[in-house]
Amino acid sequence: MRTKHSLQSKFKxxxxxxxxxxxxxxxxxxxxxxxxxxxxxxxxxxxxxxASTILRKKLxxxxxxxxxxxxxxxxxxxxxxxxxxxxxxxxxxxIRNSAFPNPxxxxxxxxxxxxxx
Amino acid sequence: MSTSTQIINWLSDYQSDLIKIIRSHRHSSHRxxxxxxxxxxxxxxxxxxxxxxxxxxxxxxxxxxxxxKSVLNVIRWTAVNTATEKRRNxxxxxxxxxxxxxxSKTLYDxxxxxxxxEDPNFVEIFREDKCKMLLKWIFKYSTVLTDRQKHILALxxxxxxxDEIGDKLGISHQSVFTTLDWAEENIRxxxxxxxxxxxxxxxxxxxxxxxKYLFSEERKKSRAKA
Numbered sequence: 001m002r003t004k005h006s007l008q009s010k011f012k013x014x015x016x017x018x019x020x021x022x023x024x025x026x027x028x029x030x031x032x033x034x035x036x037x038x039x040x041x042x043x044x045x046x047x048x049x050x051a052s053t054i055l056r057k058k059l060x061x062x063x064x065x066x067x068x069x070x071x072x073x074x075x076x077x078x079x080x081x082x083x084x085x086x087x088x089x090x091x092x093x094x095i096r097n098s099a100f101p102n103p104x105x106x107x108x109x110x111x112x113x114x115x116x117x
Numbered sequence: 118m119s120t121s122t123q124i125i126n127w128l129s130d131y132q133s134d135l136i137k138i139i140r141s142h143r144h145s146s147h148r149x150x151x152x153x154x155x156x157x158x159x160x161x162x163x164x165x166x167x168x169x170x171x172x173x174x175x176x177x178x179x180x181x182x183x184x185x186k187s188v189l190n191v192i193r194w195t196a197v198n199t200a201t202e203k204r205r206n207x208x209x210x211x212x213x214x215x216x217x218x219x220x221s222k223t224l225y226d227x228x229x230x231x232x233x234x235e236d237p238n239f240v241e242i243f244r245e246d247k248c249k250m251l252l253k254w255i256f257k258y259s260t261v262l263t264d265r266q267k268h269i270l271a272l273x274x275x276x277x278x279x280d281e282i283g284d285k286l287g288i289s290h291q292s293v294f295t296t297l298d299w300a301e302e303n304i305r306x307x308x309x310x311x312x313x314x315x316x317x318x319x320x321x322x323x324x325x326x327x328x329k330y331l332f333s334e335e336r337k338k339s340r341a342k343a
Contacts, residue, residue, distance in 0.1 A: 019260060040332055046260070054258055061257075082331065085340055094327035097320075101258030104320045105250040108328040 011075040012048040019044045021076040021095050022051040025112075031065040038112040044099040048073045058100065058107050121166040127180045128162055134181070135188055142192050149195050158191045255304065266300040269293060 011020075022043045029036035043051040052071055059066045074080070076095060080087055087095070098108045135158065139151045149157065162169070162184070174180045252274075256267055272282045279290040279297075286293075330336055 042328070042331075057257070083337065085337070088340075090339075091331065091336070094330050097323040098327035098331065101254055102320065102324065103251060103254055104317055104324070105254045105258070106321060106324060108324040110328045110332040112332075 007077070007079075008074050011077075012073065015047040015050075017046070019046055021099055022048060023074045023076055023080075023082070024051060024055055024071065025073075026055065026071045027069040028059065029067050029069060030063065031067065036069065039109040040112060041107055041109040042076075042095055042099045044101065048075070054101065055107075062107070121170045124166050124169055124174070124180065125163065127174075127177055128159065128184070130177075131181060131184060135184065138185060138188055139192065142189060144196060147192070147196055154188075154192055154195060157195060158188050161191065162187070261303050262300050266296055266303070269296045270300050273297060 022045065024041050024043050025038070026041075027036050027038050041055065043054055045051040045054055051073055055071075056068060059068060076082070076087065078087065082091070100107045132155070136151055136155055139154050139158075143151060143154060147154075169183075172183070174183065255261060256271065262270065269282060269286070272285070273279075277285070279293040282293045283290040
């Protein structure tokens with residue numbers, strides 16, 4: 001039987017001509033500290049690889065001692081379910097506002113409080 | 118060989134014909150009158166009489182042919198100036214009302230008061246990190262500019278002239294300017310149309326609010342209501 005490939009695996013391999021919005025989940029820890037926090041951010045870039053590069057670069061810029069673990073990337077599309085709900089126009093506007101890179105050069109990230117990390 | 122005095126003599130003889138030429142070729146909406154165009158032509162001709170003496174006018178007829186062409190040029194040049202002036206005047210700047218230190222002033226009055234003095238806000242902007250942030254965004258993360266544009270803009274910001282950049286990259290100074298124009302256009306199109314004092318505060322506030330909304334219960338609640 002033919003194996004079924006997910007949409008996201010296709011997206012991750014593709015380099016788009018235009019910027020796409022990527023939802024990035026990652027765990028950030030710091031050198032010399034045992035604590036780590038799980039964050040979620042939106043990155044705007046043409047490919048998944050480029051998105052992760054941007055994120056790493058930005059986090060290094062903000063704090064040199066930061067280490068990223070367990071990075072997972074998903075592309076936001078019309079059928080994407082964020083917290084179990086598909087995206088509507090209002091959501092897309094919020095995605096656009098919170099995406100990085102932006103002119104104010106701030107990575108807007110949301111901390112997952114109920115994380116086990 | 119014609120001398121400058123001889124040329125001026127020929128010019129004075131040719132005045133009556135010149136006015137006829139001007140009348141036949143001058144457009145009705147031309148800014149200058151017939152005599153004004155004539156005097157304009159005479160001034161230009163007399164100023165350059167020494168140069169013109171080097172042109173070998175063999176006789177009066179060759180001089181007439183030359184001045185006929187010249188007067189047509191003068192009519193055209195002065196008409197072009199009129200057109201640009203009209204175009205310039207047609208762009209009407211609205212007289213904005215500004216709130217300066219509690220008083221409301223028109224933009225014109227404010228400009229008159231500030232003339233010669235340096236705007237303190239303009240001086241301040243380079244001291245703050247805001248400008249650095251913007252440059253960082255442009256150079257490091259954004260895809261607003263191409264690599265080529267980023268490279269040329271970076272050299273320009275370092276203080277290199279267009280000629281120096283051209284020599285360095287092996288291109289002409291015109292193409293340097295063209296690239297910079299395109300870069301400016303891209304940046305302007307992307308952000309500068311919404312760039313003002315509240316820009317940073319507004320963007321930061323929006324960003325924090327949006328990321329909170331997307332990953333919190335608020336979104337679920339608002340969806341449930343809808």
